[in-house]
Amino acid sequence: MPSVTIHTTQNVSIDCETARIGTRIGAWLIDAVVLLVAYLVVLYTAEQFGSGFNREVALRLGPIFWAVLYFFVSEWLGSGRTVGKRLLHLRVIRLDGEELTPADHLTRALFLLPDVLFTAGTLALLFITTGGRSQRLGDIVARTVVIQDDPAADLSLADVLTIRNREQHRARYPAVQRLAEADMLTVQECLLRYRRYRNAAHREAVQLAGARLAGLLGIDPEEAAADAEQFLETLLLDYIVLTR
Structure with a gap:
């Protein structure tokens, strides 16, 4: 199984198993369902109670806005894990071992547009399957990687890095x-x-x-x-x- 070595600021090297492509797709599908349900609830609420609501604009631009917002907020508040990543035991970490910043999360969220939304996921699959660290374009730019986060290990990566x-x-x-x-x-x-x-x-x-x-x-x-x-x-x- 492909792995990546994280060199922490304490000069300790930690080998981490990179996320399997099937698991990443599964996590994305779970997040897509969560995102769709949340979006439909907001859309219905806006139609019923919002003044000056433009349904056409909401249907065209709403999904893009909500997708970026969802992945940005959920990974930021979830310490590198969305709902799908948490359920399938995945985590986003930085290659230099430092804690993820809001800018890192925002970069990854924005690059979902070319990686997934505008290319039906083909660009992300191309980068993940051909790169040595299983990174999509957003990961490369943000200098992050998605790893298998073993829930059974008491000494997790987060324990060492913090x-x-x-x-x-x-x-x-x-x-x-x-x-x-x-x-x-x-x-x-x-x-x-x-x-x-x-x-x-x-x-x-x-x-x-x-x-x-x-x-x-x-x-x-x-x-x-x-x-x-x-x-x-x-x-x-x-x-x-x-x-x-």
């Missing part, structure tokens, strides 16, 4: 600073693989990594053994806070 300072996360194991960045990237990869493929082999790898790191850092082995997954997550977050 750590900015010591006030947001209190480090528990200061000794983690003795480790090299390559060590923590291995910890990160170990966690991500276990949460994507929860089988006995990956569970054992997490437990062995926890025990090994506890020994290196002089931490009570019982802390790592009690919940190796949580222990490695804490070490990773501590390292980011203490070294960035």
